[in-house]
Amino acid sequence: MSARLNFPIIVLVTIIGFASNLALGQTNEKKNIPQQTLLLTAEKYLDSIRSLQASFVQSSTTGAVAEGTLFIDRPGKLRIQYKKPATLQVYANDTWLYYIDYDLREISQIPVEKTPASFLLRNKFRFSRELDILNTAKSHGTLRIKIAMRDRAGGGSMTLIFSENIDAFLGWVVEDTQGIKTKISLVNPKTNLPIPKNLFIFSIPDWAFPSDPQD
Numbered sequence: 715m716s717a718r719l720n721f722p723i724i725v726l727v728t729i730i731g732f733a734s735n736l737a738l739g740q741t742n743e744k745k746n747i748p749q750q751t752l753l754l755t756a757e758k759y760l761d762s763i764r765s766l767q768a769s770f771v772q773s774s775t776t777g778a779v780a781e782g783t784l785f786i787d788r789p790g791k792l793r794i795q796y797k798k799p800a801t802l803q804v805y806a807n808d809t810w811l812y813y814i815d816y817d818l819r820e821i822s823q824i825p826v827e828k829t830p831a832s833f834l835l836r837n838k839f840r841f842s843r844e845l846d847i848l849n850t851a852k853s854h855g856t857l858r859i860k861i862a863m864r865d866r867a868g869g870g871s872m873t874l875i876f877s878e879n880i881d882a883f884l885g886w887v888v889e890d891t892q893g894i895k896t897k898i899s900l901v902n903p904k905t906n907l908p909i910p911k912n913l914f915i916f917s918i919p920d921w922a923f924p925s926d927p928q929d
Contacts, residue, residue: 810823
């Protein structure tokens with residue numbers, strides 16, 4: 715497996731929270747009261763998660779597979795660490811998201827508000843008018859909520875996966891514009907436990923600084 719993974723995918727499909735009011739796409743809310751109840755329950759459950767620690771398995775219909783560990787401390791803090799042979803790490807604080815490729819010795823620094831990570835790091839989780847709810851379905855002991863960004867026509871979709879009783883968040887699946895599906899399965903997630911603050915501190919590696927030609 716290549717160590718070059720698509721980092722926007724893993725960031726985008728991590729726990730998602732959106733601000734504002736509930737959106738039901740083009741459906742008639744009065745005829746979808748059970749669906750609305752499910753959505754509100756899922757929203758309340760996600761909002762209750764102030765911190766999350768979990769191992770994850772990332773798999774794709776392309777055949778790529780990776781593993782790692784995810785840490786979230788809301789609001790504002792994120793760390794995604796892939797296991798070897800991947801050499802990637804992602805950090806976020808209230809302002810910046812850092813993407814580090816230790817193999818290529820590359821660092822990208824992006825304002826959090828310009829990335830999908832801003833949704834998962836906000837203080838409140840909300841399904842919003844930014845979203846269309848494409849489908850809700852219960853099967854094999856799970857509840858799946860399929861969503862898409864309303865202002866990004868053809869931009870793919872995301873399916874959030876919960877336990878059937880909406881008392882556990884199990885993972886998510888993203889389908890991109892080419893039809894490629896990437897699934898993130900959370901393994902033994904732990905919620906609302908203290909996470910050491912230093913875990914989210916990003917120290918710039920020495921190799922990121924150009925050497926002085928006079929040295």
